[in-house]
Amino acid sequence: MPASQHQSPKSDIEIAQASKPKRILDVAKDKLGIPAESLEPYGHFKAKVSLDYIKSLKDKKNGKLILVTAISPTPAGEGKTTTTVGLTDALNFIGKKAMCALREPSLGPCFGVKGGAAGGGYAQVIPMEDINLHFTGDFHAITSAHNLLSALIDNHIYWGNALGIDSRRVVWRRVVDMNDRALREIVCSLGGVANGYPREAGFDITVASEVMAIFCLAKDLEDLREKLGNIIVAYTRERKPIRARELNAHGAMTALLKDAIAPNLVQTLEGTPAFIHGGPFANIAHGCNSVSATTTALKLSDYVVTEAGFGADLGAEKFLDIKMRKTGLKPDCVVVVATIRALKMHGGVAKADLKKEDLKALEAGMSNLQRHIENIKKFNLPAVVSINRFSADTDAEIALVKEKCKALGVEALMADHWALGGEGAADVAKAVVKICDEGKADLKLLYPDEMPLFEKIRTIAKEIYRADDATADKAVKDQLKQWEEMGFGKLPVCIAKTQYSFSTNPDAKGAPTGFNIPVREVRLSAGAEFIVAVCGEIMTMPGLPKVPSADTIDVKDGRIVGLF
Numbered sequence: 001m002p003a004s005q006h007q008s009p010k011s012d013i014e015i016a017q018a019s020k021p022k023r024i025l026d027v028a029k030d031k032l033g034i035p036a037e038s039l040e041p042y043g044h045f046k047a048k049v050s051l052d053y054i055k056s057l058k059d060k061k062n063g064k065l066i067l068v069t070a071i072s073p074t075p076a077g078e079g080k081t082t083t084t085v086g087l088t089d090a091l092n093f094i095g096k097k098a099m100c101a102l103r104e105p106s107l108g109p110c111f112g113v114k115g116g117a118a119g120g121g122y123a124q125v126i127p128m129e130d131i132n133l134h135f136t137g138d139f140h141a142i143t144s145a146h147n148l149l150s151a152l153i154d155n156h157i158y159w160g161n162a163l164g165i166d167s168r169r170v171v172w173r174r175v176v177d178m179n180d181r182a183l184r185e186i187v188c189s190l191g192g193v194a195n196g197y198p199r200e201a202g203f204d205i206t207v208a209s210e211v212m213a214i215f216c217l218a219k220d221l222e223d224l225r226e227k228l229g230n231i232i233v234a235y236t237r238e239r240k241p242i243r244a245r246e247l248n249a250h251g252a253m254t255a256l257l258k259d260a261i262a263p264n265l266v267q268t269l270e271g272t273p274a275f276i277h278g279g280p281f282a283n284i285a286h287g288c289n290s291v292s293a294t295t296t297a298l299k300l301s302d303y304v305v306t307e308a309g310f311g312a313d314l315g316a317e318k319f320l321d322i323k324m325r326k327t328g329l330k331p332d333c334v335v336v337v338a339t340i341r342a343l344k345m346h347g348g349v350a351k352a353d354l355k356k357e358d359l360k361a362l363e364a365g366m367s368n369l370q371r372h373i374e375n376i377k378k379f380n381l382p383a384v385v386s387i388n389r390f391s392a393d394t395d396a397e398i399a400l401v402k403e404k405c406k407a408l409g410v411e412a413l414m415a416d417h418w419a420l421g422g423e424g425a426a427d428v429a430k431a432v433v434k435i436c437d438e439g440k441a442d443l444k445l446l447y448p449d450e451m452p453l454f455e456k457i458r459t460i461a462k463e464i465y466r467a468d469d470a471t472a473d474k475a476v477k478d479q480l481k482q483w484e485e486m487g488f489g490k491l492p493v494c495i496a497k498t499q500y501s502f503s504t505n506p507d508a509k510g511a512p513t514g515f516n517i518p519v520r521e522v523r524l525s526a527g528a529e530f531i532v533a534v535c536g537e538i539m540t541m542p543g544l545p546k547v548p549s550a551d552t553i554d555v556k557d558g559r560i561v562g563l564f
Contacts, residue, residue, distance in 0.1 A: 012120045012564035016128040019269050021045050028265060031273045032099070032300045040262070042136050045127050048262040049296065051221060057299035063097075064436040065298060067331040068307040068386075069316040069376075071368050073499055074509070075351055076341040079120060079388045079418065083337045083425070084307045086123035086417025087386070089270045090429035091303050093422035098303035099272060100125075103279035103289045104139065104264070105132050106207045108179040108542060111550040116563040121418035123425075125266050125274050129560045138215075138277070139177050139206055141260040145228075145253040146211040150174045152249045153233055154189065158196045163246055164236040167199045171523070172233035177206035181543030204540040208284045208496075213528035215257060216278035216290045217326055224261055225254040231527035241486070244527070263293040270422055273300075282309025283499040284540045286318045286530070291327055298329075303436070310499035312336060312372040313464050320379050321446050321460075322492045322530055330443040333435040334376050334383040335428065336410075338369050340393045340401060346509045355392040362397055366404045367511035371502065373408050375464050380444040384431045385412035389419075449490040453480040456493045457533050461517040465502045470535075472519035479522055483531065488524060497535040504536025 010018070024047045028034040038053035068087065070080040084100050091098035102125065105117035110132050118128040125131060134140070153172055157165055176183065183203035189196035206212060210231060218224035229245035236242065244250050263277040275297050278290035287309030288294075297304040308315030316334065324330060340362060341354045347365030349358055369385070376383045385405050387398070398414060405412035411431055416424035435441075447459045454470070454477055461470035483489070495517075500506035503515045523532040534540070544550075553562035 012116060012124060013128060013561065015122060016118075016124050016126050016269070017559065019126055021126050021267060022271050024265060024267065027267045027271060027273050031271070034300075039265070040259075046130060046136060046264060046266050048136060048259065049265055051262055054292065054296050055220075057296065060299040062298040063302040063304055064332040065294075065329060066303060066305045066333045066335060066432055066436070067316065067319060068305060068335045068337060069312040069372070070310070070337040071342060071372055072311040072313065072346070072501060072509070074342045074345040076339060076345045076354055078337050078339055078342050080307055080337045081117060082120040082123045082418055083335065083386050083388065083415065084305050085119040085125055085268050085274070086415065086422060086425040087335065087428055087432065088274070088305045089123065089268055089272050089422025090417065090425035091305070091433070092270070092272050094426055094429050094433070096303050096429070096433065097301050098305060099274060099297050099301045101275045101277070101289050101293045101297045101304055101306040103307070103309070104135055104276050106139065106205065106279055106281070107133070107177045108205050108207070110563070111553065112179045112542065112544050112548050114549065119268075120564065122269055122421040123417040124269050125276060126269060127266070129563060131266065131276060132563050133560070135276070136260070136264050138260040138264070139279070141256050142209060142211050142215055143175055143177055143206045145256040146175045146206070146209045148253060148256065149231070149233065149244055149247070149249045152247045154196050156247055163242050165234045165242055166237045167197050169235040170199065170201070170233065171235070172231070173202045173204050175204050175206045175209045179205065179542040179544045181539075181541065184539065184541045202541070205281075205542060207279055207281045208540040210525045210528050211253070212278065212280045213285055213525060213530070215261065216280055216286070216288060217323070217528055218261065219291060221254065221258065221261055224257060225250055227527040227529070228253050229527070232524055241526075261292065263290065263296055272422075282315040282318060283538060284496045286322050286494050287315040288319050288323045291323065294329070295327065303433075312375055313502055314495070314497065314499055316376065317446070317460065317464050318494060320443065322494060324443060325445055325492055326529070330441060331381055332439070332441045333432050334381050335432065336369065336372055336376065336383055336385050337388065338385060339388045339390060340397050341390055343369060343401070348509070357394045357397060359396060359400055362400055363404070365510060366401065368509070370404070370408060371466065371511045373405070373410055378444075378446065378463060380442045382435045382438070382440050383410050384428065384435060385410055386415045386425070386428045387412055389414050389416045453484060453489060453491070453493060453531055457495070457519060460493065460495055465517060466511070466513060467503070467515055467517045470517040470519055476519055476522055480531070483524055488526065488531070492530050494525070494530045494532045495535060496532055496538050496540065498538055504538075
């Protein structure tokens, strides 16, 4: 039996590297019934599932869909991915056929603040070094496809600009999968006539790219090509939109993504199959893994556990109002993840003091969990709370959380999958199965398609964040009205906002009130089919912290170290 959480001397990467994974061809055949000829192996432990095989599953019945979300994140840690993996292992532990569908980690946070994102302890997906670094090259393909379009825009302008693109109104930025604040705003094409027409430009991180969003929302290769062609990259002086297909870019972009669009199959430490595919951030994008991975998993398993990025106010809202709206899928159960440590931090306790019992702070911090639970209920979905166990959690603290959750009409269960693997989350798994079997989920979206765009933003601000209102200057509101006149009024909205608070102030913990949500700018993602509202000071190109995780990542004796 693995050591308990406070006794284990091993880091996540040491635990992963000490495991003995099964060959991915065997996992696919034995657990999912996928024949070897329908897989494209990337070494022995990861593979892509062929699109032809996926098409052959279309008439199979779907399994149950379980969404894992969380409270607003804190430096104390909540463990959402770890819970997603542990719960999937737990479902198999209690005799169910389950797999998970996760997002691919971005290199930005791996070398920035997180140092890895493949679960933790004995609830991990492996090979974790591959998954956290280059994996199967999907993100590189997305970066290349995005920047090919950037190059074709400037090349078109250079060779005569037959489409009449106004170089002041090029809205397509470049991307790189790294945190690099120096690239947020740039001037390109300097150096004379041979290098083109100088103009202001900038970079976003790859996970904020519209190509990433399209990649994750496309149903298949044909849908991907169509959506890529719909991307609006610039406007003429007469404000006529210019799309990627007018530059003949979408075909070549699709060619770069042809292999990447197939879902990646890996396994957990316990040999449970897992799809890891796509990875938009939830604080600046829609925060969900690919539609193709989720829909394929539902054909292959009786229970599919998936996650949405960051807290439920960002990830779950977008999962439901964007991904579920577009796919017609509906979750059967929602799991809200929290730790007593993080709840105390929401109640005002400093990180250094989290090991001390503090019932007063815990009760204050419960306001954050309570608001997330209330929000999930607004979507007419049943929920269960999974509390990740830490050694410092006291009986009184555990009892308080369970009591408060019971008063909200949800069950809170302790889970120890970090230390015990699937067995440690068996109680949560049983509760999830019970909720799924009751069939009470009846998804109700937060707003209708017909609601005006700014009203959609206001609805999210008021109903989910509990703001007094959303605010924007005349230019932003005029832009939204113009898009409505162009036929984009029925699109859902994707809020780009700090993940650390319901407000736009990252230091406002708990359940703040008496604030507005300021909309700084809006962006049209015509290909991905949503409107991005950039709020507060959130950046679509993050920067590195003073001491980045890159400081401790290295290779020793041929093995990667420092990824957690």
